[in-house]
Amino acid sequence: MEFKQIQYLIKELHQLRLHAVYPETELATLLSDNQYQPDSLKIIGDFYTEHQESLDPLFLEINHKMAFIMFPSTGCYYLLGPFTLSTQTSTLPYLKKASLRPLSELLYYLLFQKLGTTLRFEEDLGLKYSTVPNELRATSEQPLHQQTLETMMLRAIKDGQVAKVKELLLHNPLNKENDSIGLLSKKSLIRYYRNISITTVTLATRAAIQGGLFPEVAYSLSDRAIQTLEDAHFMTDLNKSMTEALIDLTRLVHQEKQLNISPLTNKAREYISNHLYEQTTRETVATFLAISPNHLDKIFKADLKISVARYIKQTKLQAACELIEQQQDSLSQISESLGFGSLNSFSKLFKQHYGYPPSQHLSHSQD
Known part of the structure; x- marks a missing residue:
């Protein structure tokens, strides 16, 4: 920046x-x-x-x-x-x-x-x-409220400790009207709390990346959360969105730490994550790693019990779900941006994987 x-x-x-x-x-x-x-x-x-x-x-x-x-x-x-x-x-x-x-x-x-x-x-x-x-004076001996809480929260996110994050969120100062968080906007109270929430999600995203979460995944989740926070008009909505973002980031970090996979597979997954909006195939991934496609598939299946091609497809479909939930692009635009070839092909693959067409995803995600 x-x-x-x-x-x-x-x-x-x-x-x-x-x-x-x-x-x-x-x-x-x-x-x-x-x-x-x-x-x-x-x-x-x-x-x-x-x-x-x-x-x-x-x-x-x-x-x-x-x-x-x-x-x-x-x-x-x-x-x-x-x-x-x-x-x-x-x-x-x-x-x-x-x-x-x-x-x-x-x-x-x-x-x-x-x-x-x-x-x-x-x-x-x-x-x-x-x-x-x-x-x-604001001396270092005077306690700055929430300093310890914030440090513990960022450490828990970095370590992927979901239960600890949930416990710390019970002390979330946004649930209380007190002086434990600073006034970051003079314009309105809701802007004040929104600024605090956005700052918290931003710091949590950095901690998640430090904990091993792929930057593309972390920033994608962060962008969606911040957009939701910008659109929120009530304290309860702000608190809910921030809480969900922190827990989701921590859960993804935890999942990454639980994977016992080879460095080669991890590099392949990171490459796929960073090239979702391109014509990514097992061949392009193998070329990047300087190995044969068959050798890549063999290592990938041994680690994740899934082929590279299927992993790419599932990752793109997950990204499609996130784009649908943002309600900014049409299904045709989403299909084209993720390289599904055609809307018909995208809809067919989506329904095979999730059991319903992409046009119904919003209603299913809100259930």
Whole structure:
């Protein structure tokens, strides 16, 4: 994802500005629409000079009304803000303390394509820049609600622990009206909860991929879930969609971990997953793996008890079901995009596999 796209996403979801600051960039000019004191800009510049080799983001409170999150990187740094944690009236976007860690983790991934960061506070590094009174500071000693829950949830998804995810979902803060999650939108309450849900699904998708789920499968499920969340208008629908997405991702990770298959078969499955919308055959898969089609079939059947051709067909039919449920393309378009040859051929194969024609899939999937 390009930086401008990340900027737009953060602006749309969280009403926050993201700056890319290079050595030649004049920070005062970049932030010219706000009334900053020279000392405030010096704090930001000094931190980058001292910590540019560290990729951990750092929370910086300039004063009791203004804060930033900085993402140091060699050659430049990224600055999120300004925003405020104060409940006092302010023209700046308002975040609750609990939103700092999940938001910084999501943005860290978008910027650096890595998971596992830890938001650090000035006290963690022994910094003495800020002049904010102690009682107003978001120190690392103050518990950020849901931090432990989120860490446990992502670990459970990565490990494929379905029962654990279900247990943790019982503590889902979206079921409660409290301060355990941050206000990520000032426009409406439903947008606020929708943003939280989308962020959660995004982080869960990354964890599932880390757990061994094919990216194509994970992103496909994530895209459907996020579209459902965007269309939801009630809290119960948001909670239901997010819960189903997390459980489905975890269940798929669990299934992958239970498969005792050879690396060659796994590479073949990944190739098929990544080329569903092409004319994929056992021959094209075998060519990719530099082995003969017959040898590929022999290994595939030994691992999965199914031929390569049949596996491709079943995987395409499963993808067709997902496309039908999205209700964006006609059956003819779905048939053509997945390379079934004709609508008649697609309908025949679909009915042979599922026992009903594709035109009836929506009604069956809702039962």
